[in-house]
Amino acid sequence: MDQNKIRNIAIIAHVDHGKTTLVDQILKQCGTFHEGEEVNERVMDSGAIERERGITILSKNASVNYKGYHINIVDTPGHADFGGQVERVLGTVDGVLLVVDAFEGPMAQTRFVTQKALQLGLTPIVVINKIDRDGCNPHSALDKVFDLFCELDANESQLDFSCVYASGRKGICRKEIDDPDGDLRILMDLVIDKIPAPKGDPNAAPLLQISTLEYSSFLGRMAVGRVQQGTFKTGMTVAQSFMTDNDSDTPKVKNIRIQKILHYDGIQSSPIDEAGPGEIIQIAGLETFDIGDTLSATDKPVSLPRIHIDPPTISMLFTVNTSPLAGKDGGKFLTGNNLAERLERAHMADPALLVEKADGASTFKVSGRGILHLTILVENMRRELYEFTIGSPQVIFQKDEAGKLLEPMETFKVEVPSEYSGPIIEELGRRKGEMVDMQTDENNRVNLEYKIPSRGLLGVRAKLLSLSKGYAISQSLFLGFEPYKGDIPARTNGVLIAKEPGAAASYALAKLEDRGALFIPPATEVYPGMIIGEHNRTTDIIVNATKGKHLTNMRSKASDDNIQLTPYRRMTLEECVTFINDDECVEVTPLALRLRKITLDPHKRKQESKSPVEEDED
Template identity: 45%
Template sequence: MTNQTTTREDLRNVAIVAHVDHGKTTLVNAMLTQTGAFGDHKDVGDRVMDSGELEKEKGITILAKNTTVFYSGPASNGEEVTINVIDTPGHADFGGEVERGLSMVDGVVLLVDSSEGPLPQTRFVLRKALEAKKPVILVVNKVDRPNARIDGVVSDSMDLLLGLAEDVSEDVPDLDLDAVLNVPVVYASGKAGVASTEQPADGELPESQDLEPLFATIMEHIPAPTYTAGEVLQAHVTNLDYSSFLGRLALLRVRNGTLNRNQTVAWSSENGIKNVKITELLETKGLERVPAESARPGEIVAVAGIEEIMIGDTLTDPNDPKPLPQITIDEPSISMTVGINTSPLAGKVKGAKVTARQVKDRLERELIGNVSLKVLPTDRPDTWQVQGRGELALAILVEQMRREGFELTIGKPQVVTKEIDGVL
């Protein structure tokens, strides 16, 4: 009997891609609120998806993270549908996060401001989505802005999509250009919590009571996850996190088979295959991780119990291990030196972290979940060369460390050069 391809109609995995301040977090908040994720009593913060202090303050997404919406509206055909929403960064400097976020999902919502339209950084993320052949939904947000120019923004977005499709068509010969040409458009105001497929007048709210048209568009245009019935367990690690109670957490998407708590699985990494036990399995409900007994194909969960697990590793069947391909990430392009504070005023602030060991441990901890970063030794034992995808990514790391009490000496950013076939 041949193994059949089966579809999980009760599940959708979608990434939301947007430039800084185009209203992504506000829209996700409205999706969560309208599907009852917060109950009646919970106080909803303005930026529930921005989990780090810096993300809340600056309104930028740094880490790819997921939340879960349980949708039971008219387009769900009577059964509750789990919509996993992956919030990807909208900036090329966090490209490692973008690529991993896209590997978890089956489609992308491109969110653009009704006045500003698509901006240069949106281009980077969208290109990655087209290269991965992910279907796109265009959401024009903040349509009630006084300076909205909805027609122009839709036109600019379509031009961008077509231009990128032509760019990547050589690398992706089977790209569906018709699908790119016929991208569905939803007009929304995340703040007001309304959306429509009918274009409103510039500066006006859509004629709608809620976000149902957006949910219906996601249900229709984002493919449900498929898997091979009867295939052995395959789960791809796409991100890492840390819990003070459980230690290192691996975020993964189950591709085939079922993953159970307390199950012994084969852990496939660059160092070979080893049997390990899943001590804890966590699923996301709203914004919170809660214990689960099992995870089926298409589901995105976190597991604990494997201290040295890395991004790109596979959990599979110990009796018939079938590893998935490693995730490839673009090389770093900018580097700078990070060292301890060597000035006479070092350590004057109570509780300051000033030793080389503390800085080294913190940089190594950053590498756990940040695969687009590299930390290299220098000829000085108290200084390291940190390489990343851009100045913003490096500046965010330094800012986070300073807020944690580290006193640092930072070098000037330099371009990372590489020799290919003897040419620099």
């Protein structure tokens, strides 16, 4: 392929600013799909969880052939927890399409991904998206983008960025906001003109660094990367430079034979005989590999510096399920070896996830960039029929040279109607948040900006939605490590703990409603030590949820059937994880999520606990 006819771009933006929808329209308008072919909405979001939640989790590649040019497009996640995916793939492209919502303007994650792109010297093209949205202000959004570039020390050529106005949903694009509607070929012409062709000598020794991986049911795991120089051919032997656990400083080298080379053709892959500089390819034939490994010539092996990824901030303990109901919910993989093998695969696929062996049998400490980062892994594992328990999330601390404790801090922004701002300011203050800025706009909405410890953000979004009747819009961005800010109060309420094994009875649950909010419906299987609700008071209380009504000769069928229960609180995985305290865990099975105490025996629990535990006498 002619090197000058290749363009490599990544699409970056804050979550929900329309990246994936824009890619859909680019693929359609550039003739990637046949006429009449049925195409799913958000075709790049191929994972089940991505489609359900409407977010991009994994970076994915596609390509379009337009006016004789082969344009590789990398769709990236917009959520801060998956920033590791963005950091990896930016090294494979020469420019970025920065998508900004015309209504919201640049947001927290916009700043993060833009900073990474500008530091690498990539050429930006700004797309002001969603210009069809009511109340949007494209000119204001563009001004804010320019201010952001100035803050991030963009160079002169980056500050002289090109800009288009678009609606990804409608597939329209304009050079100027007052121009008549055109299609997205206006944007693709700009990509050809402004994004530089890839550099690299095709006659030099072959060189490629693995930036991500993909899986094929026919070819297995495939390495994905950009050819930096030289030519890779099917059947050729190259040197693979990789790191081992035993010696973290010196890379090892082994020779491998390339079985197959594929490049992106639309959203599919097609085999090719050879690939030159600038091409983003998939390589089959590597038995084992990790992201960051280098492929080079066998006579002069090269080891490129490992891809830098920001350190994780949150960790959780993964352990084998020890509950009385273990193995009864359709789980197929239950042992410590199953858990270890799956977590190791997760680390190989995503270097931002760190896995370490922890104290205790079959216990692993998994560290990631945030709660969502870790819970997506948990959700994928339960869908693959794994069964295990996870502990409460713990913030990862560091120490400075003087031995002083440092903790991760985040910038946290909240937008809320002014009448709800008081309780939210009080709540964030309780969580050691330090207010940086407060502004009220013309719509009487208050914009709050805080600097707050990552510990203070655990479970904060659900709390803010409750305090604001669902109106709070929040976003956060990792800031860095600062001195420890002191204790932050944990959950103030105790829990209702099941006393007897069996099925929960409506009669018993009706009696418990005055004690607190229930997490389970009638007929749910419970066991001693399982958490079935949140207590109204600060102490834990042991209750009998299986007790039925005593039978007598006096019957009143109507009154027996008319037990009206308040709808129970159905907890999502994220809510479960942020609800539990250090002495509690979440039992994860393919069919259910259960909250429980780590120590199920009430007597042992009483010995371990400093606070008293009541027992319900009813």
